[in-house]
Amino acid sequence: LAKTTQPISMDSYEGQEVNITCSHNNIATNDYITWYQQFPSQGPRFIIQGYKTKVTNEVASLFIPADRKSSTLSLPRVSLSDTAVYYCLVGDRTGANNLFFGTGTRLTVIP
Amino acid sequence: ETGVTQTPRHLVMGMTNKKSLKCEQHLGHNAMYWYKQSAKKPLELMFVYNFKEQTENNSVPSRFSPECPNSSHLFLHLHTLQPEDSALYLCASSQGVGTSGSSYNEQFFGPGTRLTVL
Numbered sequence: 092l093a094k095t096t097q098p099i100s101m102d103s104y105e106g107q108e109v110n111i112t113c114s115h116n117n118i119a120t121n122d123y124i125t126w127y128q129q130f131p132s133q134g135p136r137f138i139i140q141g142y143k144t145k146v147t148n149e150v151a152s153l154f155i156p157a158d159r160k161s162s163t164l165s166l167p168r169v170s171l172s173d174t175a176v177y178y179c180l181v182g183d184r185t186g187a188n189n190l191f192f193g194t195g196t197r198l199t200v201i202p
Numbered sequence: 203e204t205g206v207t208q209t210p211r212h213l214v215m216g217m218t219n220k221k222s223l224k225c226e227q228h229l230g231h232n233a234m235y236w237y238k239q240s241a242k243k244p245l246e247l248m249f250v251y252n253f254k255e256q257t258e259n260n261s262v263p264s265r266f267s268p269e270c271p272n273s274s275h276l277f278l279h280l281h282t283l284q285p286e287d288s289a290l291y292l293c294a295s296s297q298g299v300g301t302s303g304s305s306y307n308e309q310f311f312g313p314g315t316r317l318t319v320l
Contacts, residue, residue, distance in 0.1 A: 125308075134204070134292045134311025135245070178245075184307065190235065190258075192245040 113179030206312035225293030232298035
């Protein structure tokens with residue numbers, strides 16, 4: 092099971108771009124990188140998933156370098172409602188070992 | 203609205219009580235999960251059911267007893283709990299553990315049950 096390391100917390104002002112980096116040095120060939128978002132007193136919500144290079148959807152972008160030992164979640168122009176905990180998970184597509192959440196990164200957006 | 207509902211949303215119980223948490227998913231998924239989230243701690247996976255069969259029991263004390271009568275329903279039976287069991291209990295579902303395909307086995311979470319043990 093690939094271990095992930097993220098910063099515990101980050102602060103950002105409204106309207107700025109936020110980049111949260113996750114380290115996963117032991118990522119396996121079949122592993123994908125997935126990010127979830129969790130608001131207080133709610134369950135996590137899937138944001139984005141990728142394998143290599145760059146993935147973009149309506150919520151975020153995910154940048155993965157060629158060695159895949161890290162990944163960066165990019166949130167464009169954050170608002171107060173983006174204040175949440177962001178989790179990085181690494182595992183294969185079967186989901187069998189994609190079930191363990193770390194401590195995540197607590198993002199606080201400041202007015 | 204994620205398609206996963208949990209009841210009750212809040213529960214207060216004494217250490218000698220017996221209660222049950224209920225989870226229902228309306229997504230046609232085959233895997234369901236129980237997680238525990240204590241204050242300022244990461245989510246802890248408790249149980250996994252895949253096609254109604256329990257495939258994971260993450261060293262959970264026997265005072266927590268899961269039940270999965272069908273792919274849409276999941277229960278967590280509680281008895282003789284301790285105050286340290288107070289937490290947010292989250293249910294999730296996904297297409298199915300161990301089924302690879304074009305889409306990732308994304309988990310959909312319910313809103314959780316906030317449990318307080320006195």
